Amino acid sequence: MEEYAHIKLSEDWYNDRFGMSFSEDFWADPLRRTENFRQLSYETALKYPHIGEGNLDPIPDPQPAERYSHRFMPALFGCEIVYKENQAPAALPLDIGMEELARLPVPELHKNDVFKKALSDAAILKSKYGFVNGAINTGSPLNVAVTVFGENFLAACVSEPETARHVLMVIAETEINLINEYSSVVQPNYPKAPYHIGYGNCPAIMVSPATYREVVLPVDMWIRRQCAVFSIHHCGVFDRYAKIYT
Numbered sequence: 001m002e003e004y005a006h007i008k009l010s011e012d013w014y015n016d017r018f019g020m021s022f023s024e025d026f027w028a029d030p031l032r033r034t035e036n037f038r039q040l041s042y043e044t045a046l047k048y049p050h051i052g053e054g055n056l057d058p059i060p061d062p063q064p065a066e067r068y069s070h071r072f073m074p075a076l077f078g079c080e081i082v083y084k085e086n087q088a089p090a091a092l093p094l095d096i097g098m099e100e101l102a103r104l105p106v107p108e109l110h111k112n113d114v115f116k117k118a119l120s121d122a123a124i125l126k127s128k129y130g131f132v133n134g135a136i137n138t139g140s141p142l143n144v145a146v147t148v149f150g151e152n153f154l155a156a157c158v159s160e161p162e163t164a165r166h167v168l169m170v171i172a173e174t175e176i177n178l179i180n181e182y183s184s185v186v187q188p189n190y191p192k193a194p195y196h197i198g199y200g201n202c203p204a205i206m207v208s209p210a211t212y213r214e215v216v217l218p219v220d221m222w223i224r225r226q227c228a229v230f231s232i233h234h235c236g237v238f239d240r241y242a243k244i245y246t
Contacts, residue, residue, distance in 0.1 A: 007053055009044065015086035018043055024083040027067055030121040031128055034062045062125035064118045064186060065136040072136050073144045076107060076114045076174070093150030101149065101156055102163045104170050109181050122186040134187030136178055139200045140232070141171040141223075142216050146203040157207055161215045168219040176226065197223060198231035205236040213244055 011022045020026070020040060027033055037058075044054030068075045074091035075081050082090045096104075109115040125132045138144065145153045145167050156164040176195070184190040201220070204212055224230045232245065 007051055009053060011088050012086045014040055017047070021085040022083065022087060022089075023085050027069065027083070027089065030062065030064060030067070030125050033066060034060050034125065034129070037061065060129050061133055062129050062131070063133045063135065064121035064125055065134075065182070067117060067121060068114075070137045070139070071147070072114070072118075073138050073171070073174075074148050076112060077144070077148045079148055091147050093152075094148055096149055096152060098152070098156060098160055098163055101152065101167055102160070104167055106170050106173050106177070109174075109177060115178075115182065118182060119186070126186070132186050134183035134185075134190045136183065137200075138175045138178070141168040141175070141219050142203050143200050144171045144175075146206065154206065157211050157215050161211075164215045165218060168216060169222070172219050172223055176223070191228075193226060194228035195226055196229040197227050198229075198233065200233040200235070202233070202235035204234060204241055209240050209244055212241065217244060 011020075014020045015022065018040065020036070025032075026036055038060055041054040041058035042056060044051075045056045045058075046054075048054070065072050068081050069089045071079070071081055071089045071091045077094070079091040079094060082092060084090075107115075122132050122134075139147070145164075149167065153164060153167060156167070175197075179190070179192070179195060179197075184192050204216065207216070220232075234241065234245075
């Protein structure tokens with residue numbers, strides 16, 4: 001059987017080898033961000049050809065939603081995004097109590113500054129490169145809920161499961177809305193319903209399989225039923241969740 005390995009080079013690696021700073025200036029301007037990644041791809045292929053990463057003639061990959069790297073969803077829900085020179089952007093969780101979580105609304109995207117910024121960046125990038133990548137690395141509803149609401153959401157999973165499911169459904173509906181109102185708008189050939197969706201479900205290992213089945217699975221299944229292609233990425237020990245995923 002053919003073996004395959006892919007190396008994921010971290011911001012710390014790039015900062016150490018090339019002196020690239022991942023402060024907010026790296027991410028804020030969409031053109032500079034796109035060219036920064038092209039530069040890193042070129043320098044990696046030039047200086048470390050033996051690792052098989054990068055490209056000496058890198059094609060631009062203009063991604064408007066990468067303003068916050070993988071923290072687009074936390075930014076959309078109102079988290080403060082923190083930047084460091086040698087790390088990817090991080091999100092500070094919101095301190096929202098159970099009553100407010102139970103009333104959490106689906107964001108009105110066209111009134112949301114993060115959404116409007118993504119559309120604005122898309123126009124800038126399309127003017128420069130002639131195309132854009134409409135993907136957003138949203139993460140799963142569970143991934144987003146843990147990042148945005150932290151321990152308050154985890155407590156809700158145990159003490160108020162209906163509230164926790166409500167939060168997850170709000171996030172799930174938001175992710176579908178983003179495909180319809182952002183991804184397929186800025187990239188017209190982006191797959192619409194039935195969708196092609198894959199997301200990271202890594203925080204599953206922070207709840208028991210029983211809690212996952214009761215609280216999280218119904219929402220994952222709601223998304224799954226709308227998809228032609230659906231995949232889950234799962235960090236950590238997988239064994240206890242394999243039967244539920246199946």
